[in-house]
Amino acid sequence: KQEVTQIPAALSVPEGENLVLNCSFTDSAIYNLQWFRQDPGKGLTSLLLIQSSQREQTSGRLNASLDKSSGRSTLYIAASQPGDSATYLCAVNGEETSGSRLTFGEGTQLTVNP
Amino acid sequence: DAGVIQSPRHEVTEMGQEVTLRCKPISGHDYLFWYRQTMMRGLELLIYFNNNVPIDDSGMPEDRFSAKMPNASFSTLKIQPSEPRDSAVYFCASSPDRASLGTEAFFGQGTRLTVV
Numbered sequence: 660k661q662e663v664t665q666i667p668a669a670l671s672v673p674e675g676e677n678l679v680l681n682c683s684f685t686d687s688a689i690y691n692l693q694w695f696r697q698d699p700g701k702g703l704t705s706l707l708l709i710q711s712s713q714r715e716q717t718s719g720r721l722n723a724s725l726d727k728s729s730g731r732s733t734l735y736i737a738a739s740q741p742g743d744s745a746t747y748l749c750a751v752n753g754e755e756t757s758g759s760r761l762t763f764g765e766g767t768q769l770t771v772n773p
Numbered sequence: 774d775a776g777v778i779q780s781p782r783h784e785v786t787e788m789g790q791e792v793t794l795r796c797k798p799i800s801g802h803d804y805l806f807w808y809r810q811t812m813m814r815g816l817e818l819l820i821y822f823n824n825n826v827p828i829d830d831s832g833m834p835e836d837r838f839s840a841k842m843p844n845a846s847f848s849t850l851k852i853q854p855s856e857p858r859d860s861a862v863y864f865c866a867s868s869p870d871r872a873s874l875g876t877e878a879f880f881g882q883g884t885r886l887t888v889v
Contacts, residue, residue: 703880
């Protein structure tokens with residue numbers, strides 16, 4: 660059974676700092692990995708999708724990497740801003756089923772202090 | 774497109790009552806998912822549909838839960854009878870195609886259910 664772990668569970672940084680969020684998964688047989696952002700009381704916003712054949716994806720100040728063989732992904736946030744404060748969730752789409760299902764990590768709660 | 778639309782946004786009901794959550798997926802998406810989020814268990818997949826057909830309902834916690842997708846633009850998740858432990862945020866998501874083709878999932882804003 661696929662298990663996804665995110666470290667750290669919470670992170671507090673001053674504005675302007677670069678930071679890295681970590682995600683690991685136990686079964687490397689995945690189709691893709693998706694990073695989401697969740698604001699308090701809100702839904703999930705997709706940030707980046709990395710296919711299993713890709714090594715990284717970039718969107719603005721965000722860069723996500725994937726090392727499928729070692730079961731790891733990182734989300735790099737450059738020049739963090741208070742507006743980046745949210746919970747960041749990593750989810751993998753595994754090959755264990757014929758269709759599509761996301762297995763989520765517990766999330767990293769990020770606070771960027773002005 | 775307005776994205777995945779869920780209703781209601783908030784629902785407070787008494788134990789034993791029937792609760793129906795609704796979802797309208799993004800037009801043209803063939804896959805629809807129902808997830809539940811709690812503090813204790815995080816986000817869990819309950820059930821998903823492909824072309825209106827339920828594919829995997831192994832995450833449905835018990836027989837009190839049922840889901841339907843009568844057409845490509847509408848799905849419901851019903852809890853009957855509801856219990857306090859069902860209190861959670863229920864998310865609906867849709868995606869254009871299966872994961873093996875590299876598509877991503879889009880989530881609705883969720884329904885926060887409180888059973889008292």
